[in-house]
Amino acid sequence: xxxxxxxxxxxxxxxxxxxxxxxxxxxxxxxxxxxxxxxxxxxxxxxxxxxxxxxxxxxxxxxxxxxxxxxxxxxxxxxxxxxxxxxxxxxxxxxxxxxxxxxxxxxxxxxxxxxxxxxxxxxxxxxxxxxxxxxxxxxxxxxxxxxxxxxxxxxxxxxxxxxxxxxxxxxxxxxxxxxxxxxxxxxxxxxxxxxxxxxxxxxxxxxxxxxxxxxxx
Numbered sequence: 412x413x414x415x416x417x418x419x420x421x422x423x424x425x426x427x428x429x430x431x432x433x434x435x436x437x438x439x440x441x442x443x444x445x446x447x448x449x450x451x452x453x454x455x456x457x458x459x460x461x462x463x464x465x466x467x468x469x470x471x472x473x474x475x476x477x478x479x480x481x482x483x484x485x486x487x488x489x490x491x492x493x494x495x496x497x498x499x500x501x502x503x504x505x506x507x508x509x510x511x512x513x514x515x516x517x518x519x520x521x522x523x524x525x526x527x528x529x530x531x532x533x534x535x536x537x538x539x540x541x542x543x544x545x546x547x548x549x550x551x552x553x554x555x556x557x558x559x560x561x562x563x564x565x566x567x568x569x570x571x572x573x574x575x576x577x578x579x580x581x582x583x584x585x586x587x588x589x590x591x592x593x594x595x596x597x598x599x600x601x602x603x604x605x606x607x608x609x610x611x612x613x614x615x616x617x618x619x620x621x622x623x624x625x626x627x628x
Contacts, residue, residue: 415441418470422446425464432461437478439465444472451481455549456541471601472626480547482519488545490516496543497521504539508532512553514540519547526556530612555618567614568592577606583624585611590618597627 419441426434437450446465452458462476488496493516501509505527512525521540527533533553540549565587572580583596592611598604608622 414470415443418444418446418468421468422465422471425468426461429460429464432457432464434461437461444470445475446471446473447475447477449477450479452478453480453482454541455480455546459541466605467602469600469602473601482545482547487519490518493519493521493543493545497540500539500542501536504535505532508536512536519545520550521546521548522550522552524552526554528556529615530555530617534612555616564590564592564614564616568611571610571613572607575606575610578603578610583607590616591621592617592619593621593623595623597625599627601626 419439422439422441423434426432426437426439433453437448437452440447440449446468448461448465452461458476458478458480461478462474465471465474494514497514497516498509501512501514505512508527511527512523515522515524521543523536523540527536533551533555536553537549537551540546565585568585568587569580572578572583572585579598582598583594586593586595592614594607594611598607604622604624604626607624608620611617611620611622
């Protein structure tokens, strides 16, 4: 059995292991460590969960998510109802930023607009929208507009890497120019690469992360 066949089996098993994903309608193809997901999901959140599951598998070098979201017509709420639900949940999840975020929905496809100060707010707004019933797609156009541009961004990210048990800080270098960050180096897995990027985004004022970290198995 080839390495790609082994990887395909591992990804399929990971999808079946996740109770939040119905793997019966999702196909998996692998070529040179690159995974392609196809088929159908019952929600956009389930589509994204399948992508996260595939990314976690050891040996995966990249994931192309071609899974389509298909909702039964009987379960599809009207767009105004989706808008109201997302706005209400944003007020709960992001009370300090909800008023700066605009929600647009067309045929279940959600677009978020506006400005926030932190990247976690931008990401949480997307997560909140994905939990709404009837969402079939999401475009996050929220911009990050920090009030303060920190001059010690590089040091903060490096310190965060050293505290993180999932990241080998010695093999990663951080470059910062203004509010843009470039990550370089080598890590042991795709999951570690993704974790390094996640940590970098948590730094105050980051507006862009260019992840150039290579994976060396």
